[in-house]
Amino acid sequence: LRAGAAAAAARRGAAGLALAALGRGASLAARSAGAIALGAGVFTFAGALALGAGSAWAAQLEPGKGLVKPPRQDFVAPPAGSYTLPVIQQAADGWVFDGNWRPRRLSTYTHGALTLLSFIYTYCTDPIGCPLAYRTFVDLRERVLADPLLRGRVRFVSLSFDPSHDTPQAMRDYGGQFASSNELPWAFLTTYSVRFLKPIVEGFGQDVDIELDAQGRPTRTLTHMLKLFLIDERGQVREIYSVAFLHLDAMLNDLRTLALESPPPSLARRAPP
Amino acid sequence: MKQASFHLAAVVFSAVAWTGFALPEARADETCNSPYTSRLIKGQEHYLHVWTLGVKGVGDGADKLVTIDSDPASKTYGKVVHSVSVGGRGEAHHMGFTDDRKHLWAGRLDDNKIFVFDVGTNPARPKLIRTIADFASKSGFVGPHTFYALPGRMLIQGLSNTKDHGGVTGMALYNNQGQFIQKYDMPKGVAAIGGGDGYGYDIGINPQKNAMLTSSFAGWTNYMMDLGTLVKDANAMKNFGATMAMWDLKAMKPTQVFDVPGAPLEIRWSLKEGDNWAITATALTSKLWLVKQDAAGAWQAKDVATIGDPAKIPLPVDISITADGKGLWVNTFMDGKTRYFDLSDPQAPKQTYEKVTGKQVNMVSQSWDGKRVYITSSLLANWDKKGADDEQFLRAFRWDGKELTPAFEVDFYKLKLGRAHHMKFSAKASATALLDTGPLKLAAASR
Numbered sequence: 001l002r003a004g005a006a007a008a009a010a011r012r013g014a015a016g017l018a019l020a021a022l023g024r025g026a027s028l029a030a031r032s033a034g035a036i037a038l039g040a041g042v043f044t045f046a047g048a049l050a051l052g053a054g055s056a057w058a059a060q061l062e063p064g065k066g067l068v069k070p071p072r073q074d075f076v077a078p079p080a081g082s083y084t085l086p087v088i089q090q091a092a093d094g095w096v097f098d099g100n101w102r103p104r105r106l107s108t109y110t111h112g113a114l115t116l117l118s119f120i121y122t123y124c125t126d127p128i129g130c131p132l133a134y135r136t137f138v139d140l141r142e143r144v145l146a147d148p149l150l151r152g153r154v155r156f157v158s159l160s161f162d163p164s165h166d167t168p169q170a171m172r173d174y175g176g177q178f179a180s181s182n183e184l185p186w187a188f189l190t191t192y193s194v195r196f197l198k199p200i201v202e203g204f205g206q207d208v209d210i211e212l213d214a215q216g217r218p219t220r221t222l223t224h225m226l227k228l229f230l231i232d233e234r235g236q237v238r239e240i241y242s243v244a245f246l247h248l249d250a251m252l253n254d255l256r257t258l259a260l261e262s263p264p265p266s267l268a269r270r271a272p273p
Numbered sequence: 274m275k276q277a278s279f280h281l282a283a284v285v286f287s288a289v290a291w292t293g294f295a296l297p298e299a300r301a302d303e304t305c306n307s308p309y310t311s312r313l314i315k316g317q318e319h320y321l322h323v324w325t326l327g328v329k330g331v332g333d334g335a336d337k338l339v340t341i342d343s344d345p346a347s348k349t350y351g352k353v354v355h356s357v358s359v360g361g362r363g364e365a366h367h368m369g370f371t372d373d374r375k376h377l378w379a380g381r382l383d384d385n386k387i388f389v390f391d392v393g394t395n396p397a398r399p400k401l402i403r404t405i406a407d408f409a410s411k412s413g414f415v416g417p418h419t420f421y422a423l424p425g426r427m428l429i430q431g432l433s434n435t436k437d438h439g440g441v442t443g444m445a446l447y448n449n450q451g452q453f454i455q456k457y458d459m460p461k462g463v464a465a466i467g468g469g470d471g472y473g474y475d476i477g478i479n480p481q482k483n484a485m486l487t488s489s490f491a492g493w494t495n496y497m498m499d500l501g502t503l504v505k506d507a508n509a510m511k512n513f514g515a516t517m518a519m520w521d522l523k524a525m526k527p528t529q530v531f532d533v534p535g536a537p538l539e540i541r542w543s544l545k546e547g548d549n550w551a552i553t554a555t556a557l558t559s560k561l562w563l564v565k566q567d568a569a570g571a572w573q574a575k576d577v578a579t580i581g582d583p584a585k586i587p588l589p590v591d592i593s594i595t596a597d598g599k600g601l602w603v604n605t606f607m608d609g610k611t612r613y614f615d616l617s618d619p620q621a622p623k624q625t626y627e628k629v630t631g632k633q634v635n636m637v638s639q640s641w642d643g644k645r646v647y648i649t650s651s652l653l654a655n656w657d658k659k660g661a662d663d664e665q666f667l668r669a670f671r672w673d674g675k676e677l678t679p680a681f682e683v684d685f686y687k688l689k690l691g692r693a694h695h696m697k698f699s700a701k702a703s704a705t706a707l708l709d710t711g712p713l714k715l716a717a718a719s720r
């Protein structure tokens with residue numbers, strides 16, 4: 001999956017000037033508005049979501065609507081608990097920053113709750129890349145909060161591919177209202193540098209490459225295959241969803257299948273803020 | 274059902290007193306690369322990786338991964354640019370990319386070893402990075418055949434088992450790090466879903482339908498036997514698969530078994546948006562079978578076309594479906610023909626073209642745009658033809674919709690490589706760099 005269309009556009013002149021103006025210090029609204037003004041489908045997804053009601057762009061990006069389409073699901077998901085999800089691997093660990101620049105072990109975000117984790121970067125605009133991950137989380141969030149079996153047992157984690165651009169502040173901005181919501185913990189994390197990020201990425205088996213320009217020079221466009229990792233309360237990866245498998249009904253039943261394996265722990269006690 | 278169907282096959286086989294003829298096998302082309310997880314090459318493929326059986330006295334005699342330059346703009350177009358031997362001969366057979374297309378898993382049907390090559394770092398020079406030797410001990414299965422990528426893991430279809438080396442088998446699931454996760458038995462005698470013979474061969478997945486389809490072939494005893502001996506062994510000829518199974522992919526449980534006599538082999542789902550069908554070819558009965566949902570949504574299997582003259586045992590061994598689901602290449606081993614079927618109506622495929630492309634042909638793979646077609650020659654070491662008919666090659670053709678025109682050929686015997694079997698495509702890595710070689714590293718260095 002090719003990601004980073006915004007960065008590519010940014011290198012192409014006027015659009016680049018506009019995008020370049022969206023610096024780290026710019027307000028979220030300004031960044032979003034500026035990105036949308038670029039046209040040609042370039043927008044800051046999370047920022048657009050945060051624009052709120054009344055915005056045509058925001059309306060298109062609301063859960064269940066919009067430009068980012070989840071894959072078609074032409075089946076009835078098997079009932080929760082009627083199947084098992086084998087342990088695929090142990091979730092990787094390493095040092096990360098939370099939104100307040102506090103260093104934490106990633107394992108504190110992959111244990112003690114049913115966790116969905118995805119690697120993203122904030123300026124990724126590929127409709128089947130990071131924005132789709134975001135959209136999937138948003139859609140699932142509503143369903144989890146409405147499910148008595150799952151409410152209070154589920155956590156989301158978005159971890160940046162790009163520690164140089166995606167500072168803790170940038171990640172907090174990217175998360176918007178969800179970063180501070182207590183209803184369903186959603187951690188927007190980054191790392192100090194690639195040296196800290198790389199073992200985590202490799203440990204999860206998440207591919208990521210840097211696209212080169214015509215002269216073979218690295219750009220800031222990252223190519224990666226979108227994956228969402230479902231992690232049980234013991235930090236074990238139990239399912240991995242790529243784009244073709246982002247079926248919300250099946251994902252919800254996977255969460256419920258794991259929830260049925262053990263009595264509900266106290267997420268409030270064990271989950272990080 | 275299985276035994277009945279093979280009674281007929283055995284008679285025909287016996288009637289054809291062939292010294293080096295063979296049974297099914299095959300698979301490989303861009304449209305069969307677990308398209309739901311891989312980054313498919315929809316432009317020009319730059320390299321062909323050919324999993325090659327070592328031949329005693331030919332070169333180093335070992336199984337090897339041979340890489341051929343397939344980029345017409347390259348100075349080494351049509352030439353072997355790299356070869357990596359893995360040591361020994363273990364019946365090299367099929368390969369499959371991991372979900373991210375970074376690694377290529379290649380199996381051997383005799384000693385059950387699985388070799389993992391790094392093809393992402395530099396596809397021009399694949400590097401062996403891991404050998405998995407616990408397939409049989411962990412799963413109880415023998416003959417790792419199909420390697421089908423799922424997110425973060427590899428589903429491997431076995432052909433046989435460690436207990437009796439017959440055809441009852443199953444699938445083994447590994448993570449991308451090469452660790453065994455779980456095994457799944459093929460359905461056998463499960464009356465509630467239509468029975469099942471327990472045999473396995475290929476895997477085809479349709480995530481949109483949560484559907485996994487499997488086919489069936491034969492066990493180690495048969496595929497390692499000299500073909501001339503096999504076709505004269507009436508009991509052995511009864512031991513071929515005659516079923517396909519539909520699975521609930523999420524639950525990894527079989528839900529329905531179809532009677533498909535004559536060893537159904539490669540499975541290809543139509544990749545066209547909205548299509549709800551897959552197609553396969555039966556080796557011994559020379560038929561195309563369609564597995565499709567009916568109006569009520571129930572899956573049905575149906576014989577929809579005949580390939581050549583079944584009485585002459587053309588032996589279809591590989592198929593390659595076009596990206597739009599409108600056409601199908603079929604290779605038939607015995608007569609060395611490459612056939613094209615119009616699949617505009619999948620319920621009634623029509624052959625529109627055929628050409629003799631070799632004295633023995635096995636695998637057929639086409640580019641995503643359908644303009645290039647590649648063919649290899651080897652089926653199984655003990656089933657390939659003998660003497661002058663034992664050509665070993667990779668032949669590349671251009672396809673203009675009317676005629677296959679030779680583009681280049683690599684003679685695997687002349688180059689002392691061995692028997693050319695399964696092939697996969699890759700593209701140059703020059704468009705990307707690893708995470709720690711780009712600006713992120715530079716940015717990090719300043720911290």
